[in-house]
Amino acid sequence: MGMTEAGAPAQDVATLYHDNHRWLSAWLRARMGNKADADDLAQDTFIRVLCAHANVQMALREPRAYLATVAGRLMANFYRRQSIERAYLEVLATLPQDEIPSLETQALMKEALLEIDQMLDGLGIKVKQAFLLAQFEEMPYAQIAERLGVSLRTVKNYVARAMVHCCEMMP
Amino acid sequence: MKAGQGVNKSSSSIEEAAFWYACLQAEDATEQDRRRWQGWLDACPSNRQAWARIQEVRSLFDKVPGRLASPVLAQKTSRRAVLRSAVVLVCAGLAGAGTWRQLSSPELHAGLRTGTGERSRHVLADGSLLYLNTGSAVDLAFGPSERGILLRAGEILVETRPDKLPGAARPFVVHTPHGRVRALGTRFVVRLHGDHSSVQVLQDAVEVRPLLSMAQPVRLSEGQEIVFDSHSAGAPHMQPAGAGDWREGRLSVVNMPLPDFIAELSRHRKGYLGFDSGLAPLRVSGVFPLDDTDEALAMLADAFPVRVRSFTRYYATVLPASKP
Numbered sequence: 001m002g003m004t005e006a007g008a009p010a011q012d013v014a015t016l017y018h019d020n021h022r023w024l025s026a027w028l029r030a031r032m033g034n035k036a037d038a039d040d041l042a043q044d045t046f047i048r049v050l051c052a053h054a055n056v057q058m059a060l061r062e063p064r065a066y067l068a069t070v071a072g073r074l075m076a077n078f079y080r081r082q083s084i085e086r087a088y089l090e091v092l093a094t095l096p097q098d099e100i101p102s103l104e105t106q107a108l109m110k111e112a113l114l115e116i117d118q119m120l121d122g123l124g125i126k127v128k129q130a131f132l133l134a135q136f137e138e139m140p141y142a143q144i145a146e147r148l149g150v151s152l153r154t155v156k157n158y159v160a161r162a163m164v165h166c167c168e169m170m171p
Numbered sequence: 172m173k174a175g176q177g178v179n180k181s182s183s184s185i186e187e188a189a190f191w192y193a194c195l196q197a198e199d200a201t202e203q204d205r206r207r208w209q210g211w212l213d214a215c216p217s218n219r220q221a222w223a224r225i226q227e228v229r230s231l232f233d234k235v236p237g238r239l240a241s242p243v244l245a246q247k248t249s250r251r252a253v254l255r256s257a258v259v260l261v262c263a264g265l266a267g268a269g270t271w272r273q274l275s276s277p278e279l280h281a282g283l284r285t286g287t288g289e290r291s292r293h294v295l296a297d298g299s300l301l302y303l304n305t306g307s308a309v310d311l312a313f314g315p316s317e318r319g320i321l322l323r324a325g326e327i328l329v330e331t332r333p334d335k336l337p338g339a340a341r342p343f344v345v346h347t348p349h350g351r352v353r354a355l356g357t358r359f360v361v362r363l364h365g366d367h368s369s370v371q372v373l374q375d376a377v378e379v380r381p382l383l384s385m386a387q388p389v390r391l392s393e394g395q396e397i398v399f400d401s402h403s404a405g406a407p408h409m410q411p412a413g414a415g416d417w418r419e420g421r422l423s424v425v426n427m428p429l430p431d432f433i434a435e436l437s438r439h440r441k442g443y444l445g446f447d448s449g450l451a452p453l454r455v456s457g458v459f460p461l462d463d464t465d466e467a468l469a470m471l472a473d474a475f476p477v478r479v480r481s482f483t484r485y486y487a488t489v490l491p492a493s494k495p
Contacts, residue, residue: 033408036428079409082425085456086412087243089423092458093416103457103474110456112234113243119228120244132244136237140198156193163189166228167221 016063017046024067031075041078045071084117085110119169123162130155131162184221187211192225284308285325287441288464290417298332299343302418304362305439305461318343326362328373328418329354349401350381355390360415367400371414379404413458422459422467429453432471433489440464442485449491450477 024045028038048070088110092100101109120128126148133139133147134155141155148155191208194200212218232240285291285303293301296313303309307325318334318341320327331343331354343354345361347368352361356375361368370379372391380388382401389404391397396410413423422435429446432455437444439461453475459467468479468487481487 030406033406082409082412083246084243085425087246088239089413089416089425089458091239091242093413093419093421093423097460100458103470106457107474109235109239112231113240116231116235116240117244117246119231129245132241134196135232136241136244138237141196142198156197159196160186160189160193163192163225163228164186167185167189167224170224170228170231 016049020063020067021046023064024071027068028071028075037078041071041074044074048074080117081114084114088113119166120162121169123165126150127158127162127165130158134159184217185224188218188221188225191222282308282310282323288439288462290420290461292418297335300330300332302328302330304328304417312346313341315341317341320345322347322361322363322368324363326360326417328358328360328415330358331356348382350379350384350399350404353378353380353388356393358415367398369396369398371396371410373415416458417461420461422461423457424459425456426454427456429455429489436464436467442483442487444487444489446489447491450489453477 021042025039025042028041029035032038032041045067049067092106100106120131123131130144130148130150133144134141139147141152141159145152145155150158191211194204195208212222283291283293283301283303285305285307287306289303290305291303293303295301295311295318297318299318301309301320304326307327308323309327310321310323312319312321320329322345327345329343329345334340334343345352345354347361347363349368352359352368352370354375354377356372356377358372358374359377360371360373362370370377370391372393372395374393376390376392378388378390379397379399381399381404384401384403386403389397389399389407391407394410395407396414397407398405411427412425413421416423422439424432424435427435429450429452433444433446436459444464455471455475457470457474459470461467468489471489472478472492476492477489478492479487479489
């Protein structure tokens with residue numbers, strides 16, 4: 001494992017961790033109200049920072065501002081995931097008992113949904129709506145156009161634009 | 172994107188492919204459209220590549236039935252509820268501090284209760300709905316100035332309706348030994364633990380006031396959860412996924428530590444349900460039936476590296492799966 005120019009000596013990293021770990025956990029806990037999640041995210045934040053060698057210098061100069069920025073971003077992702085998971089459970093809960101998929105299928109579908117959600121991230125509201133209706137509800141374009149108050153041509157453009165976006169976002 | 176490829180060329184191929192995709196998806200796509208698309212596809216390898224990329228995206232979509240995916244993905248990010256910290260109402264006083272004791276004389280009130288593994292639903296005098304979870308007990312205390320519920324044990328879900336009494340708008344209040352929870356909206360869960368109470372707001376908002384607290388009541392909004400004892404309330408935080416699902420007979424959990432999961436399931440099951448302490452780090456996600464906890468345990472054993480050993484119907488232990 002080569003240390004790059006921008007990388008920090010190991011003891012600096014250790015100091016960064018030592019000086020700020022408790023602070024960051026407390027900072028996250030105050031915002032999340034849950035110790036276990038806050039501790040997990042604090043850990044993730046340090047891993048993120050330590051892996052991004054180029055940024056370690058910056059992290060060392062303004063450690064708490066930097067850590068808070070990274071942690072804030074992770075927290076936003078965390079809540080987005082939770083809101084998707086929650087919505088997913090709500091939908092599952094509306095299914096009749098005998099149509100509830102096995103836990104394994106539940107888990108696979110959840111992962112796929114989280115992945116798709118990431119892919120759709122950044123689309124405009126109408127573009128996303130049009131795409132969801134066309135793709136997942138198989139609604140005819142004419143009906144989508146009416147629902148969104150746009151022309152048929154625009155619906156087609158929306159679907160194409162969303163697809164380009166997905167192709168770019170897909171890992 | 173593959174290295175060394177002309178970025179512009181391939182990104183415009185993707186755009187063309189997406190355009191074709193949108194055309195062929197249309198309800199009025201014709202045979203002629205399909206032939207022209209085929210011509211485009213055969214025209215050059217980068218078109219084929221771009222089309223393959225679209226198919227990759229499509230195959231991810233196919234992993235989830237559309238009817239299920241659409242409402243989930245239409246979710247707006249609900250961070251607001253959490254990041255905005257507790258809003259505190261300007262109005263307080265200790266006026267209600269003695270309420271619990273005053274209202275507690277049992278002979279005045281109609282009592283409702285459920286045994287282990289039972290749940291029940293009741294329509295109250297004002298049309299509000301009251302759900303009792305397993306092992307719960309309440310007394311109803313509807314009076315001229317308040318629609319009150321006294322939570323004695325367990326957990327309830329309340330769905331309030333506007334007051335029916337002519338000319339009155341009596342507040343709807345759930346009392347626990349630790350304080351009062353006043354409905355400012357429609358749907359919430361109150362649970363009594365040994366030394367504290369908790370509230371989850373499923374819709375609208377509630378106001379929580381610990382019995383002995385001099386502080387202003389804490390307002391809790393949709394999606395939040397709070398824990399309080401008779402002296403103080405904790406900070407409102409985001410409630411776990413699946414809150415209140417027990418009303419539908421389901422236990423819905425995301426990433427719940429196994430010990431918590433077992434404790435939750437035990438509430439609905441007669442007898443002893445234990446687990447091997449080595450399993451404590453395991454996290455459980457999924458939707459489980461509450462009316463058939465044997466089935467729930469079987470589902471657990473199907474999906475996770477665990478097995479269930481039962482001596483009788485009343486004694487079961489969750490153990491690590493035996494090595495094959």
